[in-house]
Amino acid sequence: MTQDELKQATARAAINYIAPRLEDDSIVGVGTGSTANFFIDYLAEIKGTFDGTVASSEASAERLKSHGIPVYELNAVDSIQFYVDGADEANPALELIKGGGAALTREKIVAACAEEFICIADESKWVKVLGEFPLPVEVIPMARSLVARELVKLGGDPVYRQGVITDNGNAILDVYNLSIENPTSFEETINNITGVVTNGIFAKRSANILLLGTSTGVKTITV
Numbered sequence: 719m720t721q722d723e724l725k726q727a728t729a730r731a732a733i734n735y736i737a738p739r740l741e742d743d744s745i746v747g748v749g750t751g752s753t754a755n756f757f758i759d760y761l762a763e764i765k766g767t768f769d770g771t772v773a774s775s776e777a778s779a780e781r782l783k784s785h786g787i788p789v790y791e792l793n794a795v796d797s798i799q800f801y802v803d804g805a806d807e808a809n810p811a812l813e814l815i816k817g818g819g820a821a822l823t824r825e826k827i828v829a830a831c832a833e834e835f836i837c838i839a840d841e842s843k844w845v846k847v848l849g850e851f852p853l854p855v856e857v858i859p860m861a862r863s864l865v866a867r868e869l870v871k872l873g874g875d876p877v878y879r880q881g882v883i884t885d886n887g888n889a890i891l892d893v894y895n896l897s898i899e900n901p902t903s904f905e906e907t908i909n910n911i912t913g914v915v916t917n918g919i920f921a922k923r924s925a926n927i928l929l930l931g932t933s934t935g936v937k938t939i940t941v
């Protein structure tokens with residue numbers, strides 16, 4: 719199977735998981751990226767069986783709206799039943815690296831509001847230790863060099879993602895050569911650097927379920 723077929727299979731599995739659990743007033747949080755895009759397209763097939771969505775990026779909001787799926791501001795909803803999103807890496811504790819598409823901050827905010835976080839990913843994202851994928855860090859633009867120097871002190875090699883401005887008007891540093899043995903404390907350490915908006919480690923709010931698309935089928939992984 720191609721990587722796209724694996725992404726489609728995991729997105730379809732997420733629909734199969736949430737569809738019987740949705741109620742008329744349910745809100746679905748929707749992530750960003752190529753896997754989330756497949757999920758959005760399949761979500762259109764069951765629109766009308768739930769209230770609406772909250773999107774983690776302008777791109778996902780546009781895609782949802784193009785399907786006629788209602789999109790609400792996060793501040794307008796009381797709760798989010800499911801948050802469904804892809805990942806750049808996932809470990810056996812269902813801690814993640816996210817932000818390859820620069821949407822990490824809004825993704826982390828929507829995930830923090832969700833009762834259940836369902837991660838959808840193909841098997842190339844499965845790792846024992848996070849950090850092979852360069853860790854995205856969203857920074858306030860004027861603090862970019864300051865934050866980069868601090869990240870070097872932590873053992874990483876930060877690279878400015880040229881030409882990318884996040885939906886929040888900020889810059890992204892991708893940090894190479896990290897081996898993240900303790901994701902929870904490392905997430906906090908990086909977030910404590912002045913000028914950092916957030917980083918792409920999702921350990922404080924890890925996934926509840928990982929639907930991993932593999933060549934032998936979609937595996938449901940929980941901790």
Ligand SMILES: O=C[C@H](O)[C@H](O)[C@H](O)COP(=O)(O)O
Nearest residue numbers: 751752753804817818819821
């Ligand atoms: O900022 C982007 C998100 O964190 C994505 O969920 C992540 O990069 C995975 O994207 P994809 O499904 O395209 O591999």
